[in-house]
Amino acid sequence: MTMKITAEWEQRCAALWAAFEDCDAAEFRSKMKTLTDELPAGHAVAAFELASAYDATDLGEWAVRLYQQALDGGLDGDRRRQAVIQLASTLRALGHPETSADLLLAERGKISDHLDDAVTAFLALAFVDLGREREAAALALGALAGHLPSYKLSLARYAAAVAGPIPNG
Numbered sequence: 001m002t003m004k005i006t007a008e009w010e011q012r013c014a015a016l017w018a019a020f021e022d023c024d025a026a027e028f029r030s031k032m033k034t035l036t037d038e039l040p041a042g043h044a045v046a047a048f049e050l051a052s053a054y055d056a057t058d059l060g061e062w063a064v065r066l067y068q069q070a071l072d073g074g075l076d077g078d079r080r081r082q083a084v085i086q087l088a089s090t091l092r093a094l095g096h097p098e099t100s101a102d103l104l105l106a107e108r109g110k111i112s113d114h115l116d117d118a119v120t121a122f123l124a125l126a127f128v129d130l131g132r133e134r135e136a137a138a139l140a141l142g143a144l145a146g147h148l149p150s151y152k153l154s155l156a157r158y159a160a161a162v163a164g165p166i167p168n169g
Contacts, residue, residue: 009035009039012035013035013049016031016035028056028057029054032049032050032052033050035049036049036050042069042073043073044071044075044079045070048066048067048070048079048082048083050066051063051064051066051083051086052086055086055090060093061094063086063087063090067083067086068087070083071084071087078113078115081107081111081113081115081119084103084104084119085118085119088101088103088104088126089122091103092129097126098130100129101123101127101130104126117146117147120140121140124136124143137162138159138160138162139159141158141159141162142156142160145159
């Protein structure tokens with residue numbers, strides 16, 4: 001379901017996340033539920049924000065269904081990519097690293113933006129859980145290379161040599 005979310009709603013959502021450390025888990029989830037209930041039933045952004053609240057308060061098993069609902073409901077932009085990353089991370093934490101890796105490998109082939117390194121970092125974690133530590137190290141080093149003031153090319157080449165080619169989906 002699509003509905004233009006107001007800037008005021010976005011500000012209240014951002015303020016709630018900014019106050020996350022000041023709330024206990026149940027209080028935070030309750031406040032997020034109240035906020036997301038202002039949106040129409042089935043709204044993708046509401047599902048994403050509520051999933052994120054469950055996930056952030058250690059109820060990942062509750063979050064999975066909501067992340068999927070948000071993605072199936074047409075979530076777009078940064079929130080769509082965040083939902084994929086967070087869903088993959090939660091699935092890995094719940095003991096499903098293969099599914100996590102599959103989601104993140106597919107995501108790497110879709111777009112490139114400021115969240116690329118987050119996709120790569122969580123893929124590296126999934127690879128560690130799958131016993132693919134050399135590939136995980138190569139991914140992490142490759143992502144790090146782009147942030148170094150010197151040695152970018154050298155580190156990128158070394159990272160590529162650690163595990164060989166990484167499948168892209």
